[in-house]
Amino acid sequence: MSLTPHPDPGAILAENERRALEREGIPMFLALEDLRGPIPPVADRAEGPALAELTGTYAAAVRPEAEDGDLAALASVVTVLARVHFFPENGTA
Amino acid sequence: MTTGFTQHRTALAEGRYLRVVNYHNTPESMAPQLREELAAYAESFAGVTIADLDRFYATGVWPLDRPGFIPVFYEGYRNNHTVAAPICDALGLTAWFPIITRFVDCPPADQRAFADAHNIDLVEEELSSDRLALTWDEVAEIAERHIVVPHTGSHEQITNIRTPADIDRELITPRRKIQEVTGQEAPATVYLYGTPFGTHPLQDQAVLNAGYRYQISNTMLQRIA
Numbered sequence: 001m002s003l004t005p006h007p008d009p010g011a012i013l014a015e016n017e018r019r020a021l022e023r024e025g026i027p028m029f030l031a032l033e034d035l036r037g038p039i040p041p042v043a044d045r046a047e048g049p050a051l052a053e054l055t056g057t058y059a060a061a062v063r064p065e066a067e068d069g070d071l072a073a074l075a076s077v078v079t080v081l082a083r084v085h086f087f088p089e090n091g092t093a
Numbered sequence: 094m095t096t097g098f099t100q101h102r103t104a105l106a107e108g109r110y111l112r113v114v115n116y117h118n119t120p121e122s123m124a125p126q127l128r129e130e131l132a133a134y135a136e137s138f139a140g141v142t143i144a145d146l147d148r149f150y151a152t153g154v155w156p157l158d159r160p161g162f163i164p165v166f167y168e169g170y171r172n173n174h175t176v177a178a179p180i181c182d183a184l185g186l187t188a189w190f191p192i193i194t195r196f197v198d199c200p201p202a203d204q205r206a207f208a209d210a211h212n213i214d215l216v217e218e219e220l221s222s223d224r225l226a227l228t229w230d231e232v233a234e235i236a237e238r239h240i241v242v243p244h245t246g247s248h249e250q251i252t253n254i255r256t257p258a259d260i261d262r263e264l265i266t267p268r269r270k271i272q273e274v275t276g277q278e279a280p281a282t283v284y285l286y287g288t289p290f291g292t293h294p295l296q297d298q299a300v301l302n303a304g305y306r307y308q309i310s311n312t313m314l315q316r317i318a
Contacts, residue, residue: 032313033313040153042108049106052103071312
């Protein structure tokens with residue numbers, strides 16, 4: 001799937017919010033965190049840097065007012081990201 | 094700690110992320126669509142076991158030939174056993190099943206009322222079913238090929254778990270019961286509304302004391318012990 005930003009992320013968010021979530025799958029990208037200490041550096045970051053950039057792009061588009069720690073807004077933005085860019089672009093991690 | 098946009102973007106940029114698809118009800122009418130979706134995921138991704146996850150956290154490397162992916166089936170619905178698990182089995186996908194243990198404990202005749210009282214959504218086509226939740230035998234069967242973890246005892250949100258009795262009912266007993274029934278570790282927990290670890294000290298300590306090693310939230314999978 002392309003890593004080009006979707007032209008209308010607001011429409012994707014609206015579509016996500018219309019879905020019957022009790023019976024439809026909700027794709028997400030979960031951040032992995034280790035509270036015991038840093039996870040060793042990940043050699044194969046794959047499309048991670050592009051996904052991070054897209055998260056910022058979509059946040060600015062659909063939740064521009066959100067505080068950095070607004071987890072509900074973050075979840076909404078990540079559902080947009082995952083709905084558009086879930087499948088890897090070239091089959092690698 | 095990953096508690097906001099900046100930290101989430103950092104995790105993505107550093108390659109610390111995992112794809113999941115969160116499901117709830119999987120009624121028979123949904124089977125063709127679910128099979129098609131999961132088949133597409135199975136072509137591109139590899140299922141993730143606890144051992145795979147432990148390995149990633151220890152080394153930063155996935156022991157997988159494709160990107161990792163977890164189909165997650167929440168609540169402990171009977172239709173997760175009759176529909177979702179067999180599809181995952183046929184596709185060779187490892188799925189995770191966070192179950193509300195008191196929903197499973199509930200007598201079938203009382204399960205609809207329990208669901209109504211505990212934010213458990215039902216589908217119209219199953220309202221007349223004689224049973225809505227998994228049985229413990231079905232939980233054990235699912236755990237032979239998949240990961241079963243507690244979704245609290247009562248589908249409870251973190252702020253309602255305050256007393257020692259609450260902690261026992263929602264965090265300690267669910268883990269013990271699943272482990273007794275499945276014979277396997279139940280290493281993770283997840284609250285109603287997916288609150289992350291690190292926001293409520295009393296409950297965080299209770300989760301650690303109960304022996305959990307991971308906490309799942311809406312946007313994170315945290316290794317906590």
